[in-house]
Amino acid sequence: IAGITQAPTSQILAAGRRMTLRCTQDMRHNAMYWYRQDLGLGLRLIHYSNTAGTTGKGEVPDGYSVSRANTDDFPLTLASAVPSQTSVYFCASSDSWGSGELFFGEGSRLTVL
Amino acid sequence: GQSLEQPSEVTAVEGAIVQINCTYQTSGFYGLSWYQQHDGGAPTFLSYNALDGLEETGRFSSFLSRSDSYGYLLLQELQMKDSASYFCAVNRDYKLSFGAGTTVTVRA
Numbered sequence: 001i002a003g004i005t006q007a008p009t010s011q012i013l014a015a016g017r018r019m020t021l022r023c024t025q026d027m028r029h030n031a032m033y034w035y036r037q038d039l040g041l042g043l044r045l046i047h048y049s050n051t052a053g054t055t056g057k058g059e060v061p062d063g064y065s066v067s068r069a070n071t072d073d074f075p076l077t078l079a080s081a082v083p084s085q086t087s088v089y090f091c092a093s094s095d096s097w098g099s100g101e102l103f104f105g106e107g108s109r110l111t112v113l
Numbered sequence: 114g115q116s117l118e119q120p121s122e123v124t125a126v127e128g129a130i131v132q133i134n135c136t137y138q139t140s141g142f143y144g145l146s147w148y149q150q151h152d153g154g155a156p157t158f159l160s161y162n163a164l165d166g167l168e169e170t171g172r173f174s175s176f177l178s179r180s181d182s183y184g185y186l187l188l189q190e191l192q193m194k195d196s197a198s199y200f201c202a203v204n205r206d207y208k209l210s211f212g213a214g215t216t217v218t219v220r221a
Contacts, residue, residue: 033208090155097207100146
């Protein structure tokens, strides 16, 4: 089934450790996004990429980095995890930059202790 | 911070109609989207309004008034499977900013 694949599904991590959340899409979408979801706060944009080779900062980028080496992959890295980064992380894509229709992955639940 | 306002919870019975309102700030506004999310799963796209008016997709309709900075999602003929969280999202500067979500509970 075409769509977005995220890995890992769930992870418990010690504070200070480095972690990369993986995201791959097979829809050949140009734009990709990373959101975090916390109870009562909805989805907040961390970083985005409007096309391969370019990235930008969203609403809550501190402590996170991304890369977009090709169309399909958009990994999110936490260089040194902190407990406030405990959240559910969703990767999304859209066929064009600025589209109101995003396709989401199933999410990665991250717990930082 | 949040620049979208939507109710936190709505409860209704099967067969009823529910309207979820969403108000937003207008700077850099391009359109309003609606998403459904079941039990923390992947959010799924429902509708997008770039222009004023009503968009209908089956039992769900979405409305936008740009002059009032206001939109709503209308859920008709409610079914148990419609119990979920619903998010409005503003397309601002080509990026989507989400509201905190409305939890809809459908009772038999």
